[in-house]
Ligand SMILES: O=C(O)/C=C/C(=O)CC(=O)CC(=O)O
């Protein structure tokens with residue numbers, strides 16, 4: 062199988078409030094969990110397009126540096142905190158000219174459709190490297206996409222209100238109609254040697270705070286041009302319930318509360334684990350599906 066498009070650039074947002082609160086609490090404590098800018102703009106980092114792969118591609122456990130204790134040098138080795146991130150991604154249709162931002166109310170015309178996306182993340186590499194410029198090697202070793210793009214037209218029957226935004230965003234992010242989509246999402250893990258996979262979490266696209274159109278408008282407000290085939294990840298989609306969190310970092314609270322699954326436990330991913338995302342919208346007598354977004358962890362190469 063091949064990716065359905067050539068990806069020029071890949072940007073990953075951070076648009077679920079539940080995810081932002083949980084990660085911030087884990088990394089910085091409850092007092093400083095959500096940064097002051099979060100409610101004013103859809104935060105993102107620039108990802109790596111070269112390592113975006115199609116569902117079914119193995120993911121090699123990354124090696125890297127981790128935070129040292131005291132004055133010792135940073136430890137180095139295979140990540141011990143390898144995680145999935147349950148995301149969706151918008152694919153840009155028509156782009157915009159350099160210097161000409163996309164109006165938030167016209168942004169939907171620039172989105173071809175959406176896919177399932179796993180932004181694999183090495184939490185130990187990430188935690189040591191990401192201040193002050195954001196994620197780098199902790200996320201650039203692989204990102205998996207589902208095999209086809211579902212157009213926004215096909216999703217229109219499943220449009221729903223997005224969460225109320227408080228404070229009100231600035232005028233360039235204030236849209237006349239603020240839309241989310243009711244897309245059920247599920248993550249399963251199948252460990253090596255097991256017949257069956259086990260459901261790890263269930264979430265929904267509708268939990269996103271910042272909409273796809275706000276992401277697009279913000280991305281271009283400085284004049285940055287998007288091109289056809291560019292990929293815009295939503296960020297991990299966590300819901301409000303403990304069973305709807307979108308990554309193991311949150312589900313196990315950074316490994317402190319291992320998950321009890323069907324005959325096995327997990328703090329983070331182990332070699333041989335196959336992680337599969339599925340998503341669907343249930344219509345009247347029909348279903349819109351996204352295919353699967355799947356990848357197996359293989360051991361680090363020395
Ligand atoms: O709040 C923080 O300091 C860190 C947040 C994260 O690490 C979340 C994350 O991995 C970003 C992403 O969704 O890719």
Ligand SMILES: [Ca+2]
Nearest residue numbers: 146180296297
């Ligand atoms: Ca991400």
Ligand SMILES: [Mg+2]
Nearest residue numbers: 180200203204
């Ligand atoms: Mg990634």
